[in-house]
Amino acid sequence: MKIFADTANVEEIKKINEMGLIDGVTTNPTLVAREGKDWETVEKQICEIVDGPVSAEVTASDSEGMIKQARELSGWADNIVVKIPMTAEGLKAVNVLSKEGIKTNVTLVFSAAQGLLAAKVGATYVSPFLGRLDDIGTSGIELVEKLRQLFDNYGYETEIIAASIRHVQHVEQVALAGCDIATIPGKLIPKLWEHPLTDKGLATFEKDWAEFEQLQKQKGE
């Protein structure tokens, strides 16, 4: 499963990218606004750091405005993917953009029917929002499972990006469900490699080794 960083923080992206762990990045208006910097500059910086796809979201709400903005955003860098909201206007826009070869990521997907429509109009990616579904007492993971089955049934090439990931279990669950990509908040990514038993085990190994070396030294004296 591919891992994307769900952040617009350039420093965070640099650090994780150095470890060779990320295959792409997703941003949204909230994440960009949080950085308080010029949008175009931030997206271009991210696109230079990361080789893979970088999603930048349109802010227009009508299809004409989305198409115009999408053409502009896709000119910012070769690896820009245009994020389009899952609305009727959004679907109209994706239908046009996919025919132009502009890559799209249909965002704010909360049902299998929405995902099906996005795939039908040629979306490159769909983003089901797990955490926000869990928040209202429904199952985010079930949506990913349904989308997987649906796309496999009909051979849609649209890739599923599990979004709104809140914890490590979400990542494990979507990987087991055959999801193509998980986009994970920058602050959550270290939690994927951290484990208290790893730290505890390592501390024991270090202590035992230090004692052993001390003994060897004493024997040699």
Ligand code: E4P
């Ligand atoms: C990514 O594409 C989404 O915009 C993001 O994962 C949303 O996450 P949130 O529900 O934590 O805001």
